[in-house]
Amino acid sequence: MGTLHGRKKRRFLPFLLVLAALLLAAAAVFLLWRPLKGAPPAAEESATPGLTAEATPAENAVSAPAPEAAQPLQAGLSRYEAVLKVDADQMILYGNLRLTYVNRYAQSLFTVMLNLFPNAVSKDCLTLQTVTVEGLDAEYTLDESKTHLTLPLPRELRPGESAKIYLSYLIRIPKTNERFGAGENRIMFGNCIPIAAEFENGAWREDAYSDAGDSFYSSVADYRVSIAAPKDYTLSCTGAVEEQRTEKGVTTVLAAAREVRDFAFCLHKNAYTALRTVNGVEVAGVARTQKAAELAAQSGADALAFFSEKICEYPYPRFCVVDFDGSGGMEYPGLVMVDATQFNARQENYAAMIVAHEAAHQWFYGIVGSDQLNEPWVDESLAQFLGFDFIRSTMGDEAFEALWSYAFQKLPEYERTLRLDAPLTSFQGSDYFYVVYAYGAQMMRELYDALGAEAFYAALQNYVGEHRYQNAKGSDLIAAFSEAAGKDMAAWFEAKMEP
Numbered sequence: 001m002g003t004l005h006g007r008k009k010r011r012f013l014p015f016l017l018v019l020a021a022l023l024l025a026a027a028a029v030f031l032l033w034r035p036l037k038g039a040p041p042a043a044e045e046s047a048t049p050g051l052t053a054e055a056t057p058a059e060n061a062v063s064a065p066a067p068e069a070a071q072p073l074q075a076g077l078s079r080y081e082a083v084l085k086v087d088a089d090q091m092i093l094y095g096n097l098r099l100t101y102v103n104r105y106a107q108s109l110f111t112v113m114l115n116l117f118p119n120a121v122s123k124d125c126l127t128l129q130t131v132t133v134e135g136l137d138a139e140y141t142l143d144e145s146k147t148h149l150t151l152p153l154p155r156e157l158r159p160g161e162s163a164k165i166y167l168s169y170l171i172r173i174p175k176t177n178e179r180f181g182a183g184e185n186r187i188m189f190g191n192c193i194p195i196a197a198e199f200e201n202g203a204w205r206e207d208a209y210s211d212a213g214d215s216f217y218s219s220v221a222d223y224r225v226s227i228a229a230p231k232d233y234t235l236s237c238t239g240a241v242e243e244q245r246t247e248k249g250v251t252t253v254l255a256a257a258r259e260v261r262d263f264a265f266c267l268h269k270n271a272y273t274a275l276r277t278v279n280g281v282e283v284a285g286v287a288r289t290q291k292a293a294e295l296a297a298q299s300g301a302d303a304l305a306f307f308s309e310k311i312c313e314y315p316y317p318r319f320c321v322v323d324f325d326g327s328g329g330m331e332y333p334g335l336v337m338v339d340a341t342q343f344n345a346r347q348e349n350y351a352a353m354i355v356a357h358e359a360a361h362q363w364f365y366g367i368v369g370s371d372q373l374n375e376p377w378v379d380e381s382l383a384q385f386l387g388f389d390f391i392r393s394t395m396g397d398e399a400f401e402a403l404w405s406y407a408f409q410k411l412p413e414y415e416r417t418l419r420l421d422a423p424l425t426s427f428q429g430s431d432y433f434y435v436v437y438a439y440g441a442q443m444m445r446e447l448y449d450a451l452g453a454e455a456f457y458a459a460l461q462n463y464v465g466e467h468r469y470q471n472a473k474g475s476d477l478i479a480a481f482s483e484a485a486g487k488d489m490a491a492w493f494e495a496k497m498e499p
């Protein structure tokens with residue numbers, strides 16, 4: 001572990017050669033970091049430099065400068081600083097990422113794993129150009145799908161310490177009509193910033209990507225992202241837009257987001273934007289028609305207000321609801337994508353329900369994360385029920401029942417063989433929808449009816465309060481409902497899990 005390019009013994013080289021190598025290395029590192037100049041330096045950059053006891057041995061300093069000392073950051077979050085540029089003619093995203101990775105685990109790390117999900121969507125579409133760790137070229141490895149990048153660290157990363165990782169990469173944007181890829185006048189950039197995998201039971205979680213469902217599991221981090229794109233596109237993204245300028249046909253946006261699990265953005269051509277403000281949060285609806293943009297913004301604002309009142313205040317400054325070419329919807333922190341056809345469908349309430357479902361994910365997936373691969377029901381069944389409960393609260397019982405029947409009309413014909421709490425990989429075809437969404441929502445509805453609205457939402461308030469910005473488990477959710485019910489609900493849940 002921990003082997004990096006350039007860590008070769010050169011102590012016998014003549015002094016002049018050593019000096020020349022030092023100068024060259026310094027120049028190379030200077031050039032390497034230059035692309036990041038667009039992103040303002042973060043506060044920790046100026047933290048007192050100094051080397052820890054594990055500082056690189058002098059012999060290794062020949063081919064690269066001594067790495068910055070890992071600063072123990074008390075309860076610090078990893079920080080992703082990215083400079084992205086979209087070439088919409090060539091359909092290429094150029095990415096530069098500087099990641100200050102903080103070891104928030106209780107044990108030392110010797111490697112860091114990053115997920116390169118675009119390669120799972122379209123083979124080899126993401127190409128790595130430069131990869132360094134602590135300023136040294138990294139002798140990284142990729143798995144067969146090139147989705148999991150393993151970076152050896154030059155030395156042990158103790159709990160609380162941080163390591164600087166730098167990547168430059170390009171992504172050839174495939175036409176997918178999905179959360180990542182180009183569609184009709186829209187380009188979606190879901191999962192286009194490589195983010196750290198989770199470390200569990202002494203190993204990195206090397207989860208397979210899944211098109212069906214959301215195979216994402218991550219920790220919250222801080223992001224500062226600069227995105228340059230042709231000015232004739234409308235840009236929506238996670239976080240707050242801090243700066244925006246247009247020069248020579250290119251609009252550059254600087255966005256910042258704190259305590260989020262991921263960062264996504266998207267570009268819409270010939271789109272309409274509608275804005276609302278609710279509880280000081282700006283809600284943007286972006287869609288192909290003005291009517292759809294208004295519906296997106298209004299439903300988004302109403303859903304944020306509803307869940308803010310019922311669960312806890314939405315903690316971010318902005319929420320974007322955009323249409324896309326995929327089916328259903330897709331949640332990212334502060335940005336959700338909703339099937340464009342739903343906005344113009346006869347069932348207008350259905351579009352509002354999808355928006356509310358994705359808004360509910362801001363709490364369940366966002367504020368409280370969960371293992372979407374092994375326990376997809378935890379956030380998904382809940383979000384599905386909450387989307388409907390939003391409809392009930394805003395449009396009444398009749399609309400709620402009509403929409404429920406419409407959404408789950410084929411459920412009686414479905415023969416269920418899988419447990420509700422089965423992992424994502426065990427679902428084939430429509431199983432996932434019927435089991436996790438339909439039966440999952442049904443289970444939550446029965447729970448709501450049994451406990452009453454007040455206790456049901458009290459459980460969710462406690463669950464969010466206790467696991468805010470962390471990853472929780474299904475057992476934590478059950479414990480929260482047990483507490484609100486005043487009795488152990490484990491057996492009740494177990495009975496519902498069985499087919």
Ligand SMILES: [Zn+2]
Pocket residue numbers: 357358361380383384
């Ligand atoms: Zn969902």
